[in-house]
Amino acid sequence: MTSPASGSCYRPEGGEGLGFRTCVQSKAMKAAKRFGSRSCPSVLGSFCLAALVGLLQPISFAALRADLGLVVDEDQTPIGGARLTLLTAQGSVVLETSTTTDGHFSVPSLAPGDYLLKLTAPNFHPRELRLTVPAEVAPIKIILIRELLSTKVTVTANRGAAMGVDEAAQLITVYEKPELDARPAPTVGHALEGNPGIAVQQTSYSQVSPFLRGLTGYQVLNLIDGIRFNNSIFRSGPNQYLAFVEPSQVDRVEVLLGPTSSQYGSDAMGGAIQLLTVDPRFSGDKKLDVNGEVQLFAASADVSGGANARISVGSGSTAWLLGATSRRHNDLRAGGGNDSRHVFKRLFGLSGDQVRAAYGSRQQDTGFTSHGWNTKLARRLSGDQSIGFWYQQTEVEQSRGHKDVWGGLGRLRSEFAPQGLRFFYGRYEKMRLGFLDSLTGTFSINDQSDGSVRQGLRASDRVVTDDVGVRVFGYSLQGLTHVGSRHALVFGAELYQEDIRSQRSETDPITHLSTTKRALYPNGSSYMTYGLFMQDMAELVRGKLVGTLGGRLTGIRFRAFADRNRDASGANLGVTDARQEYHDITFQSALVYHMRKSLSLSLVAGRGFRAPNLNDLGALGLNDLGYEIPAEEAIEAGGLVGESDGESSLSTGKRVKGLSAEHLYNVEFGVTLRKERLYARAQLFDAELKNPIARRTLLFPFDRIPTSLAGIPVEGLSPTTGQHSQGVVTVRTSIDSDPRAVKAFVNYGQARYYGLETTFRYSILPEWLVQANYSRLTGRELDPDRFVRRLPPQQGFMAVRYQPTGRKPWLELSTVMVGSQERLSAGDLTDERIGAARRRSDISDFFHGSLVRPFVDAGANGKFADSDDIFLPTGETLDQIRDRVLPIGATVNGVSILDDNSRVPLFTATPGFVFLGVRCGMQVSEGTWLNLALMNLLDRNYRTHGSGVDAPGINMFANVKVLF
Secondary structure (H helix, E strand, C coil), rough: CCCCCCCCCCCCCCCCCCEEEEEEEEHHHHHHHHCCCCCCCCEECCCCCCCCCCCCEEEECCCCCCCCCEECCCCCCCCCCCCCEEEEEECCCEEEEEEECCCCEECCCCCEEEEEEEEEEEEECCCCCCEEEECCCCEEEEEECCCCCCCEEEECCCHHHHHHHHHHHHHEEEEEEEHCCCCCCCHHHHHHHCCCCEECCCCCCCCEEEEEEECCHHHHHEEEEECCCCCCCCCCCCCHHHHHHHHHHHHEEEEEEECHHHHHHHCCCCCCEEECCCCCCCCCCCEEEEEEEEEEECCCCCCCEEEEEEEEECCEEEEEEEEEEEEECCEEEEEEECCCCHHHHHHHHCHHHHHHHCCCCCCCCCCEEEEEEEEEEEEEEEECCEEEEEEEEEEEECEEEEHHHHCCCCCCCEECCCCCCCCCCCEEEEEEEECCEEEEEEEEEEEEECCCEEECCCCCCEEEEEEEEEEEEEEEECCCCCCCCCCCCEEEEEEEEEEEEEEEEECCCCCCCCCCCCCCCCCCEEEEEEEEEEHHHHHEEEECEEEEEEEEEEEEEEEEEEHHCCCCCEEECCCCCCEEEEEEEEEEEEEEEEEEEEEEEEEEEECCCCCCCHHHCCEEEECCEEEECHHHHHHCCCCEEEECCEEEEEEEEEEEECCCEEEEEEEEEEEEEEEECEEEEEEEEEEEEEEEEEEEEEEEEEEHCCCCEECCCEEECCHHHHHHHHHHEEEEEECCCCCCEEEEEECCCCEEEEEEEEEEEEEEEECCEEEEEEEEEEEECCCCCEEEECCCCCCCEEEEEEEECCCCCEEEEEEEEEECCCCCCCCHCCCCCCCCCHHHHHHHHHHCCCCCCHEECCCCCCCCCCCEECCCCCCCCCCHHHHHHCCCEEEEEEEECCCCCCCECCCCCCCCCEEEEEEEEEEEEEEEEEEEEEEEECCCCCCCCCCCCCCCCCEEEEEEEEEC
């Protein structure tokens, strides 16, 4: 970047467009040329591995004086009462102050390093600046202008550093609280809908699991204020854990696409999602500052409503915040009042009109209640050290699995209880400690409850209750320093110790007697993650080329204990003493080249990894695709790995082995264009997943069919023609009412993901903004060559926004466009959320089940469960329904129906859709804001690929916020 002439104004490249201009005096000339970042992403290892990130030139200042800064508008008129909040990259509040009536502000002496400066002022859009402190004085003038290309800063792209979103070598999405408040969001993850490279999946309405570049579940890392939120019971597929965090507890959401394991450790392969929590407010003077907020909100599609409130009390050195929230979401009405995979449609072939007539227009068992509270205490111990504490608690109640009951499988019960989070951390930060710019220590407790209650098709089926919880104690130490004027170094260590509690019981619904069974995970097991990290960020060519190189050494230890897994009589439940360890060294590198002020190129090369977690090593029980056992339990039985997780899977001929870590090698190239009114970015990436841990069907030779696996009785299933020719057979348990093959997680094959992500913003006029994005992803398994599971389709977003200053209302028209997904794997076709395959035998089982009983007449003989029973909505017998839906000898959706066990998908593709919405908002009084939205204007029925519920139909939303 070219330095400005003395006394002139220049635009720091850390902003996204016209968000602010900064004027510096002559002392800032030299500082503007110096490399400013004093903090970087953390990475484990005793050496720096490659991670190259583009740094835009920061504003630089140090021993700051009373006449440090001035905030003005575009006409150079001082802005009085503008509020400034200065934070470290770790989120500790260093200072909160306001400008004087003549627009001036001052900041005390600061230690070298990166800081995040937030500015808010009535009638001006909020602004964020990255401030870097070297050893010089640099008075600055900040010009706030009416502009929609707002400046945003991320603290996720580089651990320990604050930087502009468009500085980062990887693609970053940032959502702040005003944006979260202005949309209907049953979970905090819904704020990410419509963003490039992100698909928001919901297995049930109370759950959310964003896909990042085609990966989800435990292949995406979640963070809260920089602390690892993932634990060892995170599942492979879509899970609910992000929904444990209440939207009102979050100040901003940041999403980084691509592997970040060198910074944050295991699981960060698809990317990282960081939730930054709300902060209390310090007083800008010696007076006690008391402020607060109350919000009320409601939506029509799920007849939901709720409220949240918080109060903050602060002095010049201490600030405390207390907040609470409660909300109720009722059963969801999807577009057109339809349920695309309702069990009556899936198994009985009813039309949408017939389903609505018999069942209603809402998706039953999608409602839930959520409530929680949070508190944060921040204390400035001195001018260069601070301490802070955060606690949040959330309980999700009455959450049910719609896809397991009316939404596809027709079971009697599928409940998620208990579901809750208790999360605490304490953090100490010391500036200017010897050769260190800062030293930060954090202690955390992450306690999550994840229980369930399940029952099969009939009222006589046993009720299986799982009570699972994990408590994680986390410890981290991080140091920041600089070497000369061109290098910024971050390094440290982390340790997370997990203790797992898991109980399972089976209850006979007739006798009400309960029996203790082997739990979903080995009770009392432990799982430890530890690591060392280091990363260097360097200005390789002044003003032109910035590089980052980082690395991490990670270790994993798992232990299971037989004595902690016994029933009341002392009998062992099938768990043996076990101990396993894994180690990994990974790296990340990036380069950003500023060809000119408006154009930069970025190159990223790195390696993500994920060690086997407890879900891989010890999970036992019924899941979406059948009964699952740990791979270790199949080794002695001579199990063979299947080619897929389908029931008709053929054998690969490979024996089941112990698990090892999976790795993702990633290369990406980006181009960023910044003009006065234009911001555009395109990112190409190519990633190869090596040795992936995947769910696969287990097969056994005809002469070695086991009678039990993991202590559970099993029996052989009738082999398909292909299986018979190989001399192998699958096995099933009696626990699964749907006779599906037993499966396990194994290392098998490799896969490739590559694609394009683009984002675009253009300010037509100072008050008008057009923004759009598009992303396309291709994924293939390479051995054998086939489609990967749950691959998101191409998608795009476009919006036009009018946002004037003052109390005039803002307005936004938007559309989300998602293509159809025809590239379905065998597992996708079987999955009741996607292909929803079914058999004639499935129709019979459901017809004789208990859920459908109110819709069945006993027939002429007055007895249920025989051939003359009548399904009342159509007046048909069971045989008539089976012959209409899946007639023997016919070919349906490409499958020839040979017998009662032929699986036929209901869908061979997930249809595409176009979603239209309008949002608006305004400040109705000095402290009152109103947000309104009307989403899915055309009431289209659609389903996000892989979700277990159809999306909301036409949805009216209102949010009222009152500040005091």
